[in-house]
Amino acid sequence: MIDSTSVDIRVRYPECDAQSVAHHSVFPVWMEIARVELLRANGASYRECEERGVYFVVVRMELKYRRPAKYDDVITVHVKKTDHSRIKIEHSYEIKRGEEMLAEATTTLACVDKTGRPKAMPEGFIE
Numbered sequence: 001m002i003d004s005t006s007v008d009i010r011v012r013y014p015e016c017d018a019q020s021v022a023h024h025s026v027f028p029v030w031m032e033i034a035r036v037e038l039l040r041a042n043g044a045s046y047r048e049c050e051e052r053g054v055y056f057v058v059v060r061m062e063l064k065y066r067r068p069a070k071y072d073d074v075i076t077v078h079v080k081k082t083d084h085s086r087i088k089i090e091h092s093y094e095i096k097r098g099e100e101m102l103a104e105a106t107t108t109l110a111c112v113d114k115t116g117r118p119k120a121m122p123e124g125f126i127e
Contacts (some may be wrong), residue, residue, distance in 0.1 A: 002041045004080035007034045011073045022069035027103055028061065031093050034079035035107075038091075053113055054122060056089070060108040067102045069095070075102060086120040087111050 007030075015026040036046055049055070069075050076096050083090040093105040113119040 005038045005041050006076050006078045007037050008076050011069050011071055016071045020071040030077045034077040038079050055112050056109040057112055058107055059110045063105040065103050069102050073097050087118050
């Protein structure tokens with residue numbers, strides 16, 4: 001199982017305010033892009049999960065902003081699975097521009113069924 005991956009993202013114009021600074025609301029979007037790529041690196045896709053009736057919802061997010069990302073910057077989002085149970089997965093993130101730390105974050109995702117009720121992940125899904 002691959003526990004971490006990194007994704008490079010170029011900060012796009014519509015993600016920025018009038019001062020060309022990336023809006024705080026796009027950082028969670030970038031984190032999700034990295035999380036989906038971590039899932040893909042492990043041979044699955046979110047589409048396949050949904051087809052199997054497995055959904056993930058963010059139940060906790062902590063995000064510490066350190067430096068602004070700006071229009072046209074190439075940033076790297078590092079994601080790492082840090083813990084899991086049959087129902088929850090925890091990740092940590094580092095968002096960097098080169099070696100400069102822009103933000104650090106953690107999330108907890110819960111596995112749910114189509115109705116939003118907690119559901120155990122399928123056997124072998126995490127291991």
